Amino acid sequence: MKETSVSQLQLLRSRRDFLRSAALGASALALPLALDLPASRLWAAGPATVRGYGVTTSQLKDWSVMAQSIGVQMEFTGTGNDVGVFLRDVVAAGLGDQTDIFVFEAGTQDILGPRGTYLPIDTQHPALTLWERTPDEWKHSRVVQDAEGNQWGVPVIGNADSFGYFPEKLGLDPDSEEELSWSLVFDDPRTRGRVSFDRTWGYSLPMAALYLQSKTGKPFSNCADLEPEETRQVVDFLIERKRAGQFRTLHTSFEEQIQLLSNREVDVINCWEPAVREVNLKLGKDATRYAYTQEGYYKWGHGAYLPVQAGDRDNLDAIYKVLNYYLGGEYRALQARDRGYAGPNMDLAVAYARENDWSAEDIAALEETERKIARKFSKPLVSTTTPSNADSMEEQWQRFLNA
Amino acid sequence: MNQHPRVHQRWSYWKGWPLLGKSVGALMLLLIYFPLFWLALMSISERPLSGIPFPLSLEHYAALWQDTRWIGPFGASLAMALLIGVLCAVCATYVGRALPLTRRPGRLMLLLVLPLFIPGMSMGAALFILTRTVLGLKLGFWSIAVGHFIWAFPFALLIIMVLTTRFDHRLIEAGADLGASKWQIFRDIELPLLRPGIVGATLFGFLLSFNEMLRTLFLRGTTETMPVWNWIMASSQQSQVPIIFALTTLVLLVTLPLFLGLFWILFVRLERQ
Amino acid sequence: MSTSIPDTQAQVAPSSLAAKTPWRALLGRVDWPLALFLAAWFLAVVVPLLGVVVYSFFETKSFFTVYTPSLNTWASIFDSGRFEVILRTLRIAFTVTAVELVLAFAFSLWLAKGHASRTVKAMTLALMTVPFFLDLSSRTIIWRALLGENGPLIPLFIGIGLVEPGSAGILYSEWAVHFGMVIALFPTMMLPVYIAISLVDDALIDASNDLGASPWQTLTGVIIPLSLPGVIAGVLFTLGSAMAAWVEPSMLGGGFVNLLSNSIESAYSALRYPVLAALTTLIMLILGVLVLAFVLIGRRFGDLSSSFRILRS
Numbered sequence: 001m002k003e004t005s006v007s008q009l010q011l012l013r014s015r016r017d018f019l020r021s022a023a024l025g026a027s028a029l030a031l032p033l034a035l036d037l038p039a040s041r042l043w044a045a046g047p048a049t050v051r052g053y054g055v056t057t058s059q060l061k062d063w064s065v066m067a068q069s070i071g072v073q074m075e076f077t078g079t080g081n082d083v084g085v086f087l088r089d090v091v092a093a094g095l096g097d098q099t100d101i102f103v104f105e106a107g108t109q110d111i112l113g114p115r116g117t118y119l120p121i122d123t124q125h126p127a128l129t130l131w132e133r134t135p136d137e138w139k140h141s142r143v144v145q146d147a148e149g150n151q152w153g154v155p156v157i158g159n160a161d162s163f164g165y166f167p168e169k170l171g172l173d174p175d176s177e178e179e180l181s182w183s184l185v186f187d188d189p190r191t192r193g194r195v196s197f198d199r200t201w202g203y204s205l206p207m208a209a210l211y212l213q214s215k216t217g218k219p220f221s222n223c224a225d226l227e228p229e230e231t232r233q234v235v236d237f238l239i240e241r242k243r244a245g246q247f248r249t250l251h252t253s254f255e256e257q258i259q260l261l262s263n264r265e266v267d268v269i270n271c272w273e274p275a276v277r278e279v280n281l282k283l284g285k286d287a288t289r290y291a292y293t294q295e296g297y298y299k300w301g302h303g304a305y306l307p308v309q310a311g312d313r314d315n316l317d318a319i320y321k322v323l324n325y326y327l328g329g330e331y332r333a334l335q336a337r338d339r340g341y342a343g344p345n346m347d348l349a350v351a352y353a354r355e356n357d358w359s360a361e362d363i364a365a366l367e368e369t370e371r372k373i374a375r376k377f378s379k380p381l382v383s384t385t386t387p388s389n390a391d392s393m394e395e396q397w398q399r400f401l402n403a
Numbered sequence: 404m405n406q407h408p409r410v411h412q413r414w415s416y417w418k419g420w421p422l423l424g425k426s427v428g429a430l431m432l433l434l435i436y437f438p439l440f441w442l443a444l445m446s447i448s449e450r451p452l453s454g455i456p457f458p459l460s461l462e463h464y465a466a467l468w469q470d471t472r473w474i475g476p477f478g479a480s481l482a483m484a485l486l487i488g489v490l491c492a493v494c495a496t497y498v499g500r501a502l503p504l505t506r507r508p509g510r511l512m513l514l515l516v517l518p519l520f521i522p523g524m525s526m527g528a529a530l531f532i533l534t535r536t537v538l539g540l541k542l543g544f545w546s547i548a549v550g551h552f553i554w555a556f557p558f559a560l561l562i563i564m565v566l567t568t569r570f571d572h573r574l575i576e577a578g579a580d581l582g583a584s585k586w587q588i589f590r591d592i593e594l595p596l597l598r599p600g601i602v603g604a605t606l607f608g609f610l611l612s613f614n615e616m617l618r619t620l621f622l623r624g625t626t627e628t629m630p631v632w633n634w635i636m637a638s639s640q641q642s643q644v645p646i647i648f649a650l651t652t653l654v655l656l657v658t659l660p661l662f663l664g665l666f667w668i669l670f671v672r673l674e675r676q
Numbered sequence: 677m678s679t680s681i682p683d684t685q686a687q688v689a690p691s692s693l694a695a696k697t698p699w700r701a702l703l704g705r706v707d708w709p710l711a712l713f714l715a716a717w718f719l720a721v722v723v724p725l726l727g728v729v730v731y732s733f734f735e736t737k738s739f740f741t742v743y744t745p746s747l748n749t750w751a752s753i754f755d756s757g758r759f760e761v762i763l764r765t766l767r768i769a770f771t772v773t774a775v776e777l778v779l780a781f782a783f784s785l786w787l788a789k790g791h792a793s794r795t796v797k798a799m800t801l802a803l804m805t806v807p808f809f810l811d812l813s814s815r816t817i818i819w820r821a822l823l824g825e826n827g828p829l830i831p832l833f834i835g836i837g838l839v840e841p842g843s844a845g846i847l848y849s850e851w852a853v854h855f856g857m858v859i860a861l862f863p864t865m866m867l868p869v870y871i872a873i874s875l876v877d878d879a880l881i882d883a884s885n886d887l888g889a890s891p892w893q894t895l896t897g898v899i900i901p902l903s904l905p906g907v908i909a910g911v912l913f914t915l916g917s918a919m920a921a922w923v924e925p926s927m928l929g930g931g932f933v934n935l936l937s938n939s940i941e942s943a944y945s946a947l948r949y950p951v952l953a954a955l956t957t958l959i960m961l962i963l964g965v966l967v968l969a970f971v972l973i974g975r976r977f978g979d980l981s982s983s984f985r986i987l988r989s
Contacts, residue, residue, distance in 0.1 A: 078635060084945040087739055092535050093542055093624045111739060199931045249848045250931025255644045262450065263826050282450055388738045394946040395756045401934040402757040415892035424786030427779050428800065434859045435807055438818040445818065494713065501710045511714070518721055519916035520963045524940040525956035529724035532731055532949055553721055561909040565872055568905055603871065610808035617920055617937060633811050644817065651814045658809045666802035671794045
């Protein structure tokens with residue numbers, strides 16, 4: 001069976017320089033000896049390397065840009081958005097032994113911080129030059145602090161999620177910025193059978209609760225961390241909608257979001273904003289839109305957290321340089337351009353774009369992202385990935401799936 | 404038995420039966436291979452997820468070549484599959500020969516094929532709970548290997564048992580009577596007869612490990628195998644599915660001729676000699 | 677299942693001998709490699725599964741397991757309708773296996789005992805092997821694009837009357853899940869069944885024909901009994917894989933076909949190991965009862981283990 005890899009390498013060899021292929025071949029041979037290491041470590045050289053692990057969303061499309069700017073190389077291992085898997089990897093698999101930075105959605109610091117798994121952030125670290133100028137609403141938010149106000153992380157990116165839709169199908173102007181109701185997802189007869197709903201309970205239950213409380217006028221204690229009885233109410237509502245045929249399908253992955261939209265299988269979908277971007281690249285500008293809503297949004301933020309083991313490492317300065325980079329203009333500008341996500345210090349992003357001669361259109365888009373975020377964040381927001389009622393929420397979600 | 408078969412079972416002489424069997428196979432092969440070739444076509448499409456091949460583009464292959472991250476997981480899966488294939492062949496051959504000689508082969512057999520009935524995620528979770536939560540071991544390549552072996556071994560064993568249970572044991576006694584050593588008997592009498600089973604056991608071990616995902620998810624520690632990498636890429640926010648299509652197409656392009664050739668040599672050419 | 681724990685020494689050495697021979701001679705008769713293998717197997721397979729039964733009596737609070745024995749996890753499994761997941765999984769797995777058996781047997785019979793040339797046989801086996809190398813998710817994603825309501829196959833389906841024009845098509849249904857699983861698991865059933873049928877001696881078939889048996893009698897009287905080990909192997913392979921199906925229900929079922937693996941993964945997302953444990957225990961119980969019934973019925977109709985007995989002089 002060895003021929004498989006050999007011929008594959010030969011096939012590739014014709015495409016590019018011999019040296020690179022030889023390195024690949026050598027590393028493939030060395031693999032059985034070094035299987036516990038991420039493969040990219042095998043050819044990474046130099047001391048200023050930082051190993052990251054976390055949600056792929058936070059990745060730059062090309063990390064070499066950062067290496068050029070601050071002289072630190074990033075080896076990033078991407079993972080899904082699943083908090084259970086992340087906690088298991090960090091706690092059970094001892095990921096901190098070989099990782100310098102974790103990037104994940106807010107909430108894990110409440111559990112892993114007090115348990116001594118994370119290293120507190122040294123806000124006075126000399127490499128963290130942008131800390132002072134970072135606004136409190138980002139640096140002291142619950143994304144990076146625990147309930148007692150301990151600083152466990154540095155803010156990376158964030159957004160307020162709603163749903164994507166086809167304006168023409170709903171009879172709306174393509175460039176309309178009208179605030180739409182979440183009833184388009186849950187209730188509207190116009191969209192019956194034309195909705196895809198995310199199958200992740202931590203994402204979809206809070207959105208449903210947000211809509212239901214404005215519909216009934218009875219607010220929940222916390223839409224993102226529902227009490228068992230409240231979860232039951234929300235799920236009863238969802239089951240009723242499911243039986244009424246509101247949902248065409250439940251999706252599970254980003255690639256599925258794109259497929260459903262670009263094949264026009266659904267008219268409305270509670271997806272991530274980059275899916276809408278990706279689809280519009282193919283279907284044309286404003287073919288799909290990401291909604292401004294009346295009721296509110298699912299707000300999330302990613303923080304960068306350090307494993308406690310990183311405290312003794314000789315690359316700690318490099319690690320802090322990367323943390324500082326997350327607060328800087330280059331990272332901010334690239335993330336906003338590529339995904340439409342915001343974060344702290346958007347003004348630095350605009351400044352960076354001007355210095356680097358970005359087109360007027362791209363600069364306008366950055367300013368637009370800033371404006372969009374401000375507008376969305378003024379609405380009610382629900383957020384958390386680690387609800388204390390996770391057990392009953394997961395359990396009730398199963399009831400919805402089985403109904 | 405029926406006294407008048409030719410009168411009562413005339414339908415079973417129908418000339419269409421072989422054609423029906425053949426058509427079933429042809430249809431299944433079509434259903435298996437149509438999506439594979441469609442996938443190959445999609446891998447050179449600009450919008451692979453749309454189900455529409457045009458416009459064509461080689462950009463995903465360029466992206467695959469730029470992106471070296473899949474090589475590590477690919478190598479890990481290959482090494483793991485080779486290890487499991489060989490382990491399965493050796494263990495299944497030994498156990499498959501020894502088992503029929505025990506007093507209660509049925510019960511032992513049930514114990515050995517037990518993992519077949521345990522859904523993959525359950526078995527992965529059970530092993531994870533024991534090794535990680537109870538014993539506190541660090542998971543990695545070794546724990547994936549244990550999970551894969553437990554999964555693949557029953558297949559290998561059953562394939563070998565299909566041969567050993569039909570094995571005429573008098574051949575071995577004849578060999579012993581003629582003064583052959585145990586090793587000689589194994590090499591000259593049993594091995595040639597068991598060869599198809601051993602090849603099958605290796606192959607099944609290799610294949611089941613190469614694409615195993617459900618157990619690996621729990622047992623991998625921080626090791627990445629190819630299916631896990633594919634899965635992470637598919638659920639990530641930068642959609643990597645086009646790259647996976649390109650990669651799958653390359654694997655298809657390599658394995659298809661390789662296996663057609665291999666099987667032709669094994670079953671056609673060698674048999675003729 | 678715990679009843680199948682073997683006493684390896686007693687089994688390897690016949691007890692009549694044990695009574696007469698000294699202890700040392702008895703030790704010499706034990707097949708040590710086999711005994712060691714069985715012991716390791718016991719540790720790696722049975723012990724974790726027993727651990728799972730214990731674990732099902734704990735529960736999870738906010739991502740951490742509480743090690744106080746209780747029945748809360750079991751209660752929640754019935755309250756949320758999670759036990760239905762197991763029944764649904766078994767129903768779909770048995771249906772798929774039955775369909776698979778009919779299809780694979782028909783094709784294998786033709787391939788092994790029809791007039792297929794050696795080359796055709798070898799090429800078919802190769803074609804059945806190659807899909808094992810290819811990522812199941814990418815193969816299944818393709819069906820989603822093809823079966824979708826704007827997919828290229830839909831006009832064909834409308835043409836043959838399978839789908840009504842303007843309807844949502846066949847994707848995102850239990851039908852689609854069955855479809856995907858039958859395709860994916862066909863080689864798993866076909867390979868062992870084919871091996872078993874091809875090993876049936878042609879001379880026996882000819883003899884049966886010469887003695888005036890109809891093809892049906894030759895099939896039920898000669899081919900099926902002689903290929904039974906392979907058929908059983910195929911059924912076990914397919915049933916086991918079908919019960920673990922994960923990719924097809926999540927990609928083709930549109931979230932409405934919640935099967936065991938999907939439910940386990942969901943519990944895992946909140947680190948609810950006790951729920952995983954309880955689901956695993958439940959399916960082991962149900963399968964244990966089924967196997968027991970199988971064995972009891974088998975005993976009535978003849979000694980099943982005789983198919984595993986070798987010829988002794």
